[in-house]
Amino acid sequence: MLTLPRTIAAMSATAPALQAGPLSDPEIQAIRRDFPILASSVNGHPLVYLDSGATSQKPTGVLDTEREFYERRNSAVHRGAHTLAALATEEFEDARGAVARFIGAGDDEVVWTSNATEALNLVAYAMGNATLGRGGEASARFRLGAGDEIVVTEMEHHANLLPWQELAARTGATLRYIPIADDGTLRMDVAAETINSRTRVLAFTHVSNVLGVINPVADLVALGHAVGALVVLDACQSAPHLGLDVAALDVDFAAFSGHKMLGPTGVGVLYGKRELLNALPPFLVGGSMITTVTMETAEYLPAPQRFEAGTQRVAQAIGLAAAIHYLDVVGLARIAEHEASLGAMLVEGLSLIPGIRVLGPGIGQPRVGLASFDVAGVHSHDVGQFLDDRGIAVRVGHHCAQPLHRRFGVTSTTRASAYLYTTRDEVAEFLDGVVAATEFFGVNS
Amino acid sequence: MEMLYQQVILDLSRKPHGFGLQDGAAAESHQVNPTCGDEITLQVHLEPGTDRISAVRWEGHGCAISQASASLFADLAPGLTREDLGSRIELFRTAMRSKGTIEPDEDLLGDAVALGGVSKYSARVKCAMLAWVAGEDALAQAPA
Numbered sequence: 167m168l169t170l171p172r173t174i175a176a177m178s179a180t181a182p183a184l185q186a187g188p189l190s191d192p193e194i195q196a197i198r199r200d201f202p203i204l205a206s207s208v209n210g211h212p213l214v215y216l217d218s219g220a221t222s223q224k225p226t227g228v229l230d231t232e233r234e235f236y237e238r239r240n241s242a243v244h245r246g247a248h249t250l251a252a253l254a255t256e257e258f259e260d261a262r263g264a265v266a267r268f269i270g271a272g273d274d275e276v277v278w279t280s281n282a283t284e285a286l287n288l289v290a291y292a293m294g295n296a297t298l299g300r301g302g303e304a305s306a307r308f309r310l311g312a313g314d315e316i317v318v319t320e321m322e323h324h325a326n327l328l329p330w331q332e333l334a335a336r337t338g339a340t341l342r343y344i345p346i347a348d349d350g351t352l353r354m355d356v357a358a359e360t361i362n363s364r365t366r367v368l369a370f371t372h373v374s375n376v377l378g379v380i381n382p383v384a385d386l387v388a389l390g391h392a393v394g395a396l397v398v399l400d401a402c403q404s405a406p407h408l409g410l411d412v413a414a415l416d417v418d419f420a421a422f423s424g425h426k427m428l429g430p431t432g433v434g435v436l437y438g439k440r441e442l443l444n445a446l447p448p449f450l451v452g453g454s455m456i457t458t459v460t461m462e463t464a465e466y467l468p469a470p471q472r473f474e475a476g477t478q479r480v481a482q483a484i485g486l487a488a489a490i491h492y493l494d495v496v497g498l499a500r501i502a503e504h505e506a507s508l509g510a511m512l513v514e515g516l517s518l519i520p521g522i523r524v525l526g527p528g529i530g531q532p533r534v535g536l537a538s539f540d541v542a543g544v545h546s547h548d549v550g551q552f553l554d555d556r557g558i559a560v561r562v563g564h565h566c567a568q569p570l571h572r573r574f575g576v577t578s579t580t581r582a583s584a585y586l587y588t589t590r591d592e593v594a595e596f597l598d599g600v601v602a603a604t605e606f607f608g609v610n611s
Numbered sequence: 612m613e614m615l616y617q618q619v620i621l622d623l624s625r626k627p628h629g630f631g632l633q634d635g636a637a638a639e640s641h642q643v644n645p646t647c648g649d650e651i652t653l654q655v656h657l658e659p660g661t662d663r664i665s666a667v668r669w670e671g672h673g674c675a676i677s678q679a680s681a682s683l684f685a686d687l688a689p690g691l692t693r694e695d696l697g698s699r700i701e702l703f704r705t706a707m708r709s710k711g712t713i714e715p716d717e718d719l720l721g722d723a724v725a726l727g728g729v730s731k732y733s734a735r736v737k738c739a740m741l742a743w744v745a746g747e748d749a750l751a752q753a754p755a
Contacts, residue, residue, distance in 0.1 A: 545673055545674035547738065551732070563646060563648065564648055577650075577672065608621065
């Protein structure tokens with residue numbers, strides 16, 4: 167049912183070179199032809215899209231898959247006995263299977279959500295419900311109270327901070343955090359003490375959306391599991407760029423969004439270990455997630471359905487499966503290699519410009535294909551405005567990570583973030599733009 | 612770019628006017644632009660026993676446009692009555708929200724007309740408005 171991406175499909179048939187090594191320039195050009203928006207102009211300049219960390223662009227294969235679904239098979243899933251309902255349900259569940267294979271999970275360990283934010287809130291609210299006694303004895307392990315601790319890190323996106331702040335406030339548990347070192351890495355020496363016998367939840371990001379640093383997941387999981395804590399991974403910036411293997415990482419829960427990985431908006435994924443998901447009481451309740459309902463009580467389906475109340479985002483789910491197919495055809499390892507070289511180019515180029523301070527790992531240190539930076543005396547909105555005038559799209563502000571910015575003594579930064587379709591020429595043009603911005607705003611005068 | 616960032620804006624963002632809070636304000640307002648983290652605390656000072664503004668003082672941080680706008684507001688206000696300043700804030704708001712269709716009136720808004728170009732950039736209107744909203748709030752709070 168999936169529409170193979172046109173250009174890449176043609177290439178994979180004819181060019182065995184697509185199998186290994188970093189992406190070549192002709193391959194990147196072929197990839198770019200699959201993304202109609204990349205051919206557009208902004209403010210009289212060819213678009214240079216360096217905001218994929220916020221949301222990625224979509225290839226025609228994903229757009230066609232969604233349109234085709236709406237044109238030919240659109241109907242509600244898991245209800246109705248007609249032919250279209252059966253086809254839609256099959257495709258919806260096939261999409262779940264595609265996500266499961268992509269992350270090394272079982273099909274019933276993949277829960278559809280609206281986005282990663284909802285996925286993380288789902289875990290936190292379900293634990294809150296368990297604390298209120300919902301879910302019976304099976305959910306006792308999720309109950310929190312005074313004396314219990316939830317540990318996060320100082321670099322979290324607000325989506326992986328606020329659900330835990332709120333859960334702590336509702337249950338009387340204490341929220342603690344692992345601080346960041348000056349080079350943007352986590353203070354693992356402190357983590358070893360912060361994570362202790364009182365820790366019940368350890369929630370952290372795989373890759374920082376601001377620093378581009380890749381956190382030592384295995385070490386943190388070992389610390390968490392050694393004290394019996396549930397480990398929750400924010401994989402928003404890793405699943406699209408590095409891939410995600412939940413079985414190898416042994417995390418208990420993981421969350422990511424479809425729209426950051428070539429998929430549509432409105433669909434996200436919560437991964438959870440089977441026995442945990444089935445023990446967790448539901449978060450949103452309503453249609454399609456029950457076995458028996460009386461006027462007084464209800465019994466719930468096993469995971470994943472117990473967390474999928476109401477009409478589902480069917481077109482978005484199968485669009486996400488098409489996106490995953492696209493990433494698989496190109497190859498995550500090759501994408502990661504390409505983006506690492508762009509990340510290096512960003513940090514090296516920015517570090518050469520007087521008045522620029524890059525947050526996070528320095529030159530030669532591992533980082534994904536993004537860089538956030540401060541321009542001395544110039545607000546990020548002014549930098550972003552200047553770049554936009556040249557058709558260059560970057561993110562400005564605090565990137566939903568105010569505590570992280572406070573840690574580095576700034577209120578906002580400018581962020582350039584790349585993806586598989588980003589070229590070295592675009593990064594060079596961006597760096598020229600930043601130099602011009604420092605001159606325009608008189609940074610070094 | 613030069614239409615948006617006129618030289619007076621770039622100059623004021625580096626050398627602000629009215630910067631630094633002072634004792635004796637009639638009222639003070641703190642405003643935040645949550646999308647970018649711009650912040651301002653702005654005071655309105657009155658000539659004793661009158662409803663005439665003697666000074667606007669402010670502190671804060673933010674983009675060149677929000678910073679320059681605060682300086683331009685501090686330049687405009689002294690000597691005006693509360694009512695006059697209130698109506699000029701409304702004029703400025705109308706120009707800012709006009710998507711480039713209304714040229715701000717130099718006779719009434721002085722050098723703040725340099726911010727006229729902002730109105731074409733809908734995402735930046737809030738930056739230009741921040742100090743003026745703080746001024747409006749302070750005027751509303753100041754005892755009659």
